[in-house]
């Protein structure tokens with residue numbers, strides 16, 4: 055068994071892990087090792103924005119997890135794509151740049167997490183960002199690793215959507231990541247010069263020549279190594295061998311909302327009962343590991359259209375257009391193939407009396423059915439609507455003590471009645487926008503017809519087709535000593551052990567009201583800053 059020693063060992067090269075590894079290795083005196091289960095991300099499929107359509111399928115840089123059957127979804131198993139490559143899910147995601155609402159972070163602080171209020175996390179959002187449009191300003195940053203851009207060739211359909219939303223009282227907003235979140239808009243995207251800008255592309259690619267930063271790819275986690283209470287390293291798989299890397303200072307888990315609780319439990323840190331059941335020797339009884347799973351439940355309505363304008367479709371003409379676009383993208387990184395499909399959207403309130411938006415819309419310029427895995431001939435468009443702060447809570451547990459087994463994922467979608475009631479109401483608002491006269495010229499045909507005046511029918515269709523919007527979080531939540539389910543403290547240190555932190559979406563105590571890539575990158579930035587501060591203090 056080979057063994058190497060570094061100051062820090064980071065497990066997982068995704069949205070949380072890349073900033074940690076990159077920031078820590080800025081100090082040439084410090085050595086950092088990053089272990090990633092997936093392979094290289096230097097692939098056209100990842101760098102070309104529309105590659106997302108292919109990567110949603112199994113086997114393409116994707117863990118492609120399934121949930122257990124969900125009673126709330128008519129007994130269906132949900133799909134849970136997660137990135138399995140450098141960059142993690144930021145290498146396969148929809149690229150929309152969203153931070154969530156000020157309230158979300160103030161709420162984290164109120165729950166007993168000092169340092170996490172909006173005003174305290176804003177500097178890390180700004181530090182991570184290079185916003186091509188807003189530059190260095192009150193809410194945005196310039197010069198950061200994560201490039202945030204306007205879409206190069208937005209579809210004219212975005213204007214149709216925003217016009218229709220405006221007519222329903224959802225005014226346009228200039229910056230949904232600024233002072234006010236409400237309104238309709240075209241999404242800003244994590245792209246640079248027409249290519250995806252993942253956490254790996256932004257944070258790691260420019261620094262791969264650092265002698266003090268070592269990447270181990272295709273290196274799935276095996277277990278944590280302890281000396282007494284202190285975590286001193288990580289075992290990982292190298293083909294059929296199990297090898298070790300040692301950490302002089304700390305180990306940072308960043309394997310995501312499914313991978314991180316799994317890694318802890320495999321190493322004896324988790325709910326005693328669960329570990330005993332699997333014959334894993336208990337190190338720390340932490341009942342919160344794998345609990346508190348929160349995810350955005352999403353309902354997508356796809357329409358067929360009789361006009362190609364602005365839609366991307368599966369047709370002979372569409373194929374010719376795409377072939378020409380591929381040539382343009384290959385030579386100039388511009389044109390139709392810079393689309394992320396999810397081009398426009400809105401944050402809205404289901405009730406004007408609410409103090410913040412509780413729903414998000416994502417308008418897509420193509421037909422999306424079953425995560426884009428079910429294809430339809432012809433042109434069309436779709437719209438997602440999602441519940442921003444669902445009440446249902448799920449779990450992640452172990453299938454077995456084999457580190458290479460997939461975890462058992464149970465989001466318990468719609469366990470709480472409020473979530474489905476809100477989505478039914480949301481679906482009606484969505485239909486008023488999508489079926490307004492703004493879309494009449496497209497002669498839209500709803501692929502799964504529903505009578506929008508019949509709540510029962512809407513609920514049936516939701517249970518038949520709704521699923522994740524790809525934002526699982528919260529399975530190793532941050533919280534104060536008084537919270538029995540808290541797994542890490544506000545400095546992201548795992549309770550009951552030393553030398554071990556977590557820096558990914560699993561630490562979020564509650565799900566933010568928006569997409570989760572930028573918030574996870576912010577967590578990675580803040581984790582690195584805290585690690586450096588604590589190392590200086592000794």
Ligand SMILES: Cc1cc2nc3c(=O)[nH]c(=O)nc-3n(C[C@H](O)[C@H](O)[C@H](O)COP(=O)(O)OP(=O)(O)OC[C@H]3O[C@@H](n4cnc5c(N)ncnc54)[C@H](O)[C@@H]3O)c2cc1C
Nearest residue numbers: 066068069070091142143148149150275310313559569571
């Ligand atoms: C299809 C899809 C679309 C999305 N669209 C958007 C969007 O448009 N905008 C947005 O803001 N958010 C989006 N998200 C969500 C966002 O990308 C994630 O919330 C974020 O990337 C999570 O970061 P993370 O660091 O927690 O996990 P990840 O980025 O998933 O990183 C975890 C890393 O750990 C590695 N890993 C896991 N297990 C092991 C193991 N056992 N051993 C070693 N390595 C391991 C993984 O391979 C991965 O590289 C989307 C997600 C998906 C999947």
